[in-house]
Amino acid sequence: MSRVDVRQQLLERNPFLSSASPEPWDNNFPDLTGLNKDVGDHIFTLLRGTREGMRGTMAGLVLGEAGSGKTHMLKRVLDSMQEMGEGALFASIRAFLNPTSVFQDLRRGIFVNLKRKRREHRSQIDFLGEAVKARFHQDLVEGRVPSYYQDSLQLWFQEEYPDVDPRFLRLFYTYMDVKDSRLLGVMQGDISDDDFPGNPDLKIDDFESRDAAQEAEAQRAVLSLGMLLDYAKMPLIICFDQLDAMSDEGLIQAWGRVSAELINNVYGVLPLAFLRSDKWNAFSAVLDNAVKDRYQNNLMVLRSCTLEESWQLLEGRLRLYYEDDYEEKMEWLRTQLEAKLAVGDYAPRHVIEMANRAILQPLHPVRRPGPEDDREEILRAFAGVWSEERDKVAAEPGLWPPNLDDLSCALELWLTARSDCSSVVRTGQRFRVLEAECLQGAERVLCSFAFCATRHNSPARAALNAGLKFLNEDPMGRICYYVTEASVLPALPQWPKVHELLSEFRNQGGRVVVLDEETRVCWYALLALRNRIEAGDVRLYLSEESRLAVREDLMLFLRERFEGELLPFEGGKVEPPPLTDLPVDPFLTEDWPRLHEAICSLLTQAPMRMMKADFLLERLRNQDFKILHAGLLAYVKGQEECFRLWPCENGSLIQMV
Amino acid sequence: MDERFNVELEQLLQDRGRDFLSLSGVCKVMPSALRARLGLKSNSRVGEVQKALQPHMGRNLEIRKAGRSLCLVRRGEKDEMLLRSVQARPGKSPKTLRNSLPFTAAEFLRLTNSLLKEGRLRVELNARCEPLLFAVSPEGPPTLQPQPLALAPVPDAEAEKAVLRAAFQELEQGRIFVRICDLRRRLGWSREAFDSALARLRRERTVQLHSGDVSAMTQEELQDSFVDENGFRMLSLTWTEAR
Structure with a gap:
């Protein structure tokens, strides 16, 4: 087979497209047990120590730069615990947003x-x-x-x-x-x-x-x-991952309080913090010395791959995708990367990214990219990461339970990037969280956003009352959105007072946005995307250098290429949302056995029994299935013995196992 | 006084972003032509250097004692000089700082107390209850100023590695990761010399280079980081040889 053919095959099914480590529970990528073995061993020593002295006070700190395998280390810990049976429990906790x-x-x-x-x-x-x-x-x-x-x-x-x-x-x-x-x-x-x-x-x-x-x-x-x-x-291992997203001093102190409580007062837990070294320095400046010392007493550092480990990493991924048909592709990769990898040890993510670049770069480029192409490269890279995060949230909605702080953080990002909104501020109120000035026609209008994300009716009432109060202060010149999730707002006859307030809120010109399984994906995926940027998980290949993406790049993407509409804003004008009833839950209306059969039938006919999720969805809709994109991914993800989801450049691939 | 010498000596400090430099360091880093014109050699004794430089001090330069060394010092606001030193090396004890600056003990005490009173410096106690000095910046965290060792790159690879390692250890202070920009500034080598030394040590697997958060760095710090042969911008390094 010629070099062009091998590359073509790799392009069609690229094992290196995503360099981000999946959630530890879903990470099917092979583990290089030799890489950072000392760190894995140290964690297990700590776990054994916790089991032997359940009332002990241990904690660990794993330092590693972006892409060095921090999240992947969680997978190793989890896998080893699975092998041990039910002898220990595992929890991976994301960055806090509200102190x-x-x-x-x-x-x-x-x-x-x-x-x-x-x-x-x-x-x-x-x-x-x-x-x-x-x-x-x-x-x-x-x-x-x-x-x-x-x-x-x-x-x-x-x-x-x-x-x-x-x-x-x-x-x-x-x-x-x-x-x-x-x-x-x-x-x-x-x-x-x-x-x-x-x-x-x-x-x-x-x-x-x-x-x-x-x-x-x-x-x-x-x-x-x-x-x-x-x-x-x-024992329960509590892994704090993606802490890099916490830069606010108050949040770091709050995390310190939680850590102190876990270390000193909660039995049977082993807190482990995974951080970049520069972030730990920032944490150290803020944290209480007792907490800092506890973590630093068990300091572990992730190192980069040796040359041999780099080849093993690449081979492992190729084998996962191509099983026995990987050798020729490995040979091709070796010729592409031999000189590049000889430069020195690289973090696992660098190795994956180099392989991806080798596959994606045309063999005979027409011209060398210049600074004028950087902007397009940023937007292209973000579009890929965005679709990856969107599909991950859609496939695993349970990992993103309704959360007021997550929703308000996502909306704040989205509003900040919009040219028709300015002065986006937090109000300091618990339920009416954000305010902004938004363009309506030619006029700027004060706009407020109230949230309820728990299935408690008193916060729901409180948020609506806060919204009503805001509207009543200037009934003609203000706009208020009430954002909630379908899963936390029961239909009548439950919660009659809340529904009464909802009607009143609408009558006063308030706009109600109820997120269903499909629309909520955009909100939480935006937060997931932001977390990836903060954690240094997105790399940009620009004309002069390759660097990690920063917040400004995210803002550029949100302004220029972001397809998700969190709220119904259009053309600089705030459009009233449809006054329909609550969205129908796609999971309840579908005939799942018939759907399962249809998916299997379509995939069986596809090459390599694999199809892009969007294409599969279209084919299913042609057969009169009313399933939504998020519903399909969540269903497929829940049927792991039958189907597998693969990240792809613009959306996921679904394969029949 | 020869005005040209004075200008060239001041330029020497300015190029390195320094307020002062030890006389032996000045002698080593000055261009060989200037050294020859001053009648000095790269290994001239401090006394000889002092004798050669003294006539060219003028209003802008002076020779003062810093700890046990004699230094060429740019005249200026002494409190600003002290503040810059603390910003460049935050977390130093007053005693260590005093020994490294070209001030008399009385001057140092007066300047430090005055900066503390003005709230431009702050003190933290370490685990042994010793005071450590930090700069208070209204614009956010202090940025590191260049603080080179003023050593020319050593022609011998092993010696070069030893110098690099010594600088690394000095900056590491138990943190394991050292920022490349800090190391570059600490050594004060030419860009090419530093980059090639770093690339060589990396190829030999003596050090590992790591990327990091570019948004946490200033433009100058980014410029002083390292872009490798494959275009990856690396911000920090760890020493792996002992592993």
Whole structure:
């Protein structure tokens, strides 16, 4: 086969298109166990130490530059834990966005991970519940627990751990008995406990006190979870990844508070921070010395790939994509990269990117790119990363539960980049978060944005009341958006007061935006894109140099090429959204068995049993399936034994396994 | 006084972004033609250098003592000079700083206390309760000023590596990663000499170079980073040889 043919094959199915490490739970890329083995071993030593002394105070710090394999190291930790069986639990926590809700964000992050399936379709929290029950049973048999507690595990636990939060404990045991996933939503703090009354703190009407109470409740929940871990002798590794996105001093201090609590007071957890070295220096300047020292006591540094490891990395990816048909492609890559890699050791991402460049660059370029091409290169690179992030969020909506801070952060970015909006500011209010001046026709109008992202009806009412108050101050000259998610706004007859307020809000000229599964993807993917930029995960190949993308590049992309419309703004004019009822949930309306059959049938006919998601969606719609893009990706992702998703330049590829 | 000498000596300090330089350093880094005109050799003794330079000091330059060394110093606002030194090397103890600056003990005390009073310097205590000095910048974190060792690149590869390593260790201070711009400024070598030394050590797998957050750096710091043969901009390095 000629060089051109090999390159053509690689272009059609490029294993190196994405250099970002996927979420540890979804990372199918092969692991180079020799690379940074010392770091992996150190983490496992810490894990063993935590298991042996569940009330110990250990923490670890992994420093590595962008692309050095920090997120990939999480996959190694997770894989090794999977191999160990259910002996430990794992949670990967993203950067915090709001210093006043860090414990709530931590709790949410932990539960999002505990809900993930590990083996035999059982979630991590199932393993924890079973371990607690098994330990209790063993203690009964061996006489450490009096026999009259035989049917009262909860009662006994309460006496053994008097500081445990009784509400959290009750929810946990009820969940273990009935396996109702709504209970996990309540434990996570995203669903109102109206159905499970008993927490007086959450009945407080004053929202500042309520926020503080919720934060305190989240902190108690994390402490209580630690007691369950302690009893089950099952440590939980809490990995703080993408912390680079936190630059605000208040946020870093808040993260320090969370760390101090985890290290000093929560049993059975091992916090690990993954950071770039320059960011750690910035963190060090702000953090309390006690916290800083705890992390630095177990400092690990990720190193780059040796030449041999670089070849192994490339070969591993080729084998994953091409199985036995990889050797010729490897040979081609060797000739392309031999001289480049001889320059020195490179981070894994550099190696992947060099392979990608070799594949994408034309063999006989018409001309060498100049500075005038840089702008186009930035936009092209961002378009690819954007479609990758959009499809990742669509495929795994559970990783992005409704979150007010995430939504407001995404909107702030989007508004800041728009030429028809100016003076985008945070109001400091809990539910009416943002204000901006927006062009409506030729006039500038003050615009406010209220959010509700929890399935609690009092915050929903509070956000609407805040919006109404804003509108009433100047009924003719103001615009207010109320943004919420379909999953947190139940239809009538539930929440009659909220629906009454919604009508009033609309009558006053307020605009209601209810995000369904499809539209919410844009919001959360924008935040994911921003996190990738902050973490240094996007590289730009410009005419003079190759550098990491920065916020200004993101702004350029949002202004020039971003296709997602977070709100219905058009042509500099704010258009009223359709006053339709709540969007229909695509997951409930589809005939899944028939859809499954149709997908299989279409993919079987496709070359390599593989098709672009957009194309497949079009073919399905031609067959009268009413599925949305996000719904298709989420469905395919949930059927891992049948289908596989591959990142591709402009959208994902779906392959039948 | 020969005005030309005076101008050339001042230019020497200016080119290196320095307020002062040890006399032995001045002698080593000055162009050989100037050295010859002053009747000096690259290995001339400090006393000889002092004797040769003294007549050309004028209003803008002077020779002062910094710790145990004699230095060529640009006259100017002394408090600004002290502030720049702290910005260039934040977190130094007052004692260490005093020994490295061309001030008398009384001058140093007066200047430091006055800058502390004005809120332009601040003090932090380290784990041993020793005071450390930091500059307070209204515009954000202080930027590092060039602080070269004023050593010419060493022709012998092993010696070159040793000098680089010594500078690396000095800047590292337990942080493992050292910014390339800081190392470049610390050594004060020509751009070509520094880049080729770094590329050689990297090819030998003695050091690893890493990219990083360009948005956290000033334009000057970026210019002093390193773009490798494959076009990757590298911002920091780690020493791997001992691994």
